[in-house]
Amino acid sequence: MTPLLEARDVTKSFGATRALSGASLALREGELLGLVGADGAGKTSLIRALVKLVAIDGGTVTVGGATWDEAGRDARESLGYMPQQYSLYPDLSVDENLTFFARLFGLERHVFEERREQLLTMTLLDRARDRPAGKLSGGMYKKLAVACALLHRPRALVLDEPTNGVDPVSRRELWALLYEFVGQGMGVLLATPYMDEAARCGRVVLLSHGVVLAEGAPAELVASLEHPVIELDVDEASRQRVLALLEGHSGVLAVTPAGEHVRAVLRKAHESDVRRALAEMGARVADARPDFEDLYLTLVDHDARH
Numbered sequence: 001m002t003p004l005l006e007a008r009d010v011t012k013s014f015g016a017t018r019a020l021s022g023a024s025l026a027l028r029e030g031e032l033l034g035l036v037g038a039d040g041a042g043k044t045s046l047i048r049a050l051v052k053l054v055a056i057d058g059g060t061v062t063v064g065g066a067t068w069d070e071a072g073r074d075a076r077e078s079l080g081y082m083p084q085q086y087s088l089y090p091d092l093s094v095d096e097n098l099t100f101f102a103r104l105f106g107l108e109r110h111v112f113e114e115r116r117e118q119l120l121t122m123t124l125l126d127r128a129r130d131r132p133a134g135k136l137s138g139g140m141y142k143k144l145a146v147a148c149a150l151l152h153r154p155r156a157l158v159l160d161e162p163t164n165g166v167d168p169v170s171r172r173e174l175w176a177l178l179y180e181f182v183g184q185g186m187g188v189l190l191a192t193p194y195m196d197e198a199a200r201c202g203r204v205v206l207l208s209h210g211v212v213l214a215e216g217a218p219a220e221l222v223a224s225l226e227h228p229v230i231e232l233d234v235d236e237a238s239r240q241r242v243l244a245l246l247e248g249h250s251g252v253l254a255v256t257p258a259g260e261h262v263r264a265v266l267r268k269a270h271e272s273d274v275r276r277a278l279a280e281m282g283a284r285v286a287d288a289r290p291d292f293e294d295l296y297l298t299l300v301d302h303d304a305r306h
């Protein structure tokens with residue numbers, strides 16, 4: 001199946017900053033692909049390269065198998081794109097923003113009116129249709145931006161951190177919408193710095209310092225983690241000493257303070273050394289089931305040390 005959107009070995013620098021160093025990904029129909037990375041990892045740069053908002057220094061980008069130069073209007077219209085911030089007109093109402101984007105895509109009036117009603121119902125924005133976009137809550141604003149990006153029925157939807165600044169309820173609604181689109185065959189590419197969201201994608205591409213560190217289904221990636229994960233129960237008095245030990249030990253790949261506990265990924269070959277050192281400090285250690293965050297931190301930390 002030809003990917004809806006593909007980047008191959010894309011490089012991009014901004015002055016002396018190398019944002020992308022040979023990054024690749026392919027988005028296919030009917031999949032929810034997560035582009036996962038910390039702030040500054042290069043997610044926005046890769047997304048902007050894919051939708052041709054930024055010129056790349058090297059590599060190729062194709063849309064429906066054709067380069068942007070070869071591809072015509074159809075290709076452009078096969079995409080819906082929601083930038084990270086401020087894609088709407090704050091003084092225009094919900095309805096007026098939709099009308100503006102419908103005109104941009106040259107939708108016929110009756111087609112637009114039908115889709116507008118559908119999208120307003122789907123996004124639960126029908127009660128706020130006269131409210132200016134600038135007066136919507138974070139979640140409503142994002143849903144309106146998604147609705148505007150969907151008006152022309154794209155085959156691929158590209159979303160740059162769509163849940164940034166969105167409350168948990170709206171976040172859940174937005175995710176439910178995305179699953180619905182994907183169920184209908186749309187390909188959705190979503191950039192996120194959140195590990196819980198990454199774990200909900202069908203497939204993920206992990207980006208760090210402009211390089212793809214891993215790619216695959218979240219559960220399979222987690223299962224491939226060969227290092228043991230532990231959870232420590234530490235009292236307040238020894239917490240700082242335990243954290244200092246873990247953070248400075250070459251046998252520890254990642255450390256996450258988790259409420260009263262501390263989680264750590266141990267380098268397999270050094271597991272017994274670390275456990276011994278922790279026991280000497282009186283820390284209670286239990287085995288933990290690896291999760292997506294453990295995997296991500298292990299890969300990113302390994303990347304940073306090499």
Ligand SMILES: Nc1ncnc2c1ncn2[C@@H]1O[C@H](COP(=O)(O)OP(=O)(O)OP(=O)(O)O)[C@@H](O)[C@H]1O
Pocket residue numbers: 014015017018019037038039040041042043044045046
């Ligand atoms: N227009 C620009 N001019 C200069 N540097 C830039 C520009 N755009 C991005 N960068 C730099 O490129 C690197 C990657 O940034 P990018 O915005 O792609 O990352 P990101 O993963 O989307 O992070 P964030 O979510 O914080 O935007 C960063 O070091 C950033 O400072």
